[in-house]
Amino acid sequence: MEVATMGEIELHACIYEARPDVVSVTHGHSDYVRLCGLFGLNLRTFGREPYGVYDKPYMIASPETGIPMAKALGKHNIVMLKGHGAATVSTDGPEESVQRLMSLEQLCKITWMAFAAVRKDYEKYAIGEETFAEGRRLSSDMSKRYPTPGKSLSKDQCYYNAAMVKTFREAVEG
Numbered sequence: 001m002e003v004a005t006m007g008e009i010e011l012h013a014c015i016y017e018a019r020p021d022v023v024s025v026t027h028g029h030s031d032y033v034r035l036c037g038l039f040g041l042n043l044r045t046f047g048r049e050p051y052g053v054y055d056k057p058y059m060i061a062s063p064e065t066g067i068p069m070a071k072a073l074g075k076h077n078i079v080m081l082k083g084h085g086a087a088t089v090s091t092d093g094p095e096e097s098v099q100r101l102m103s104l105e106q107l108c109k110i111t112w113m114a115f116a117a118v119r120k121d122y123e124k125y126a127i128g129e130e131t132f133a134e135g136r137r138l139s140s141d142m143s144k145r146y147p148t149p150g151k152s153l154s155k156d157q158c159y160y161n162a163a164m165v166k167t168f169r170e171a172v173e174g
Contacts, residue, residue, distance in 0.1 A: 008059060011087060014066030015073060022089045026097040029085035032108035033101075038083035041111050043104075051078035059084070078104060 012025045036043065043051065054072040058065045060081070069087075073079035077100060079087050086104055090096035 008061055010062055010066035011060035011069065014060070014063065014070040015087065015089060018067075018070035019073070019075075019089065021091050023092070024090040024094040024097040025087060026089075026094065026101045027085065027087045028101050028105075030101075030105040030108075032112050033080070033086045033105055034083055035112050036108040037080045037086065039115070040082070041108075041115055043080075043107055043111055050076055051080060052076045053080045053082070055082045057081075057083040 008027060011027055015025050016022060035041075037053075038057075040053075040055075052072040052074050054069040056065065056068070060066050060069050069079060069081065073087065073089070077089050077097075081087065086101065088097045088100035088104065090100065
């Protein structure tokens with residue numbers, strides 16, 4: 001009997017081998033993540049945690065591509081794959097790695113819209129380190145003040161919401 005395998009099983013295997021602490025790997029090819037990766041857009045304008053970048057637009061289908069990709073991930077929880085999507089990891093379980101990938105797609109959509117609106121000037125609206133610290137504080141405050149019935153917002157979701165509001169307010173008000 002022949003067993004079918006995923007085309008990119010090496011992506012998962014190389015991450016698990018490089019990161020014994022990881023219990024879940026999620027990989028996706030969502031539209032805005034691919035666009036931001038292809039154009040090399042800097043997601044630090046919205047993202048709370050640093051991420052790795054694998055700058056080769058390859059399918060991760062062998063150790064030759066998987067090992068360097070896992071090195072690009074490093075100790076991060078996200079690795080952007082140039083024009084190919086992203087992989088997210090979790091040390092807690094699949095819910096966290098899936099949520100991380102979904103949040104990344106939202107961030108990339110906002111980043112892409114901002115990039116398209118202001119073109120090359122988008123960097124001037126980037127959030128600086130002081131605002132990152134403020135966002136971390138706000139995310140903690142926000143999750144306490146605005147609980148969702150039956151579901152609590154993750155710290156990442158709260159931080160990203162605060163970061164987006166602040167960034168667009170600054171962009172509009174100049």
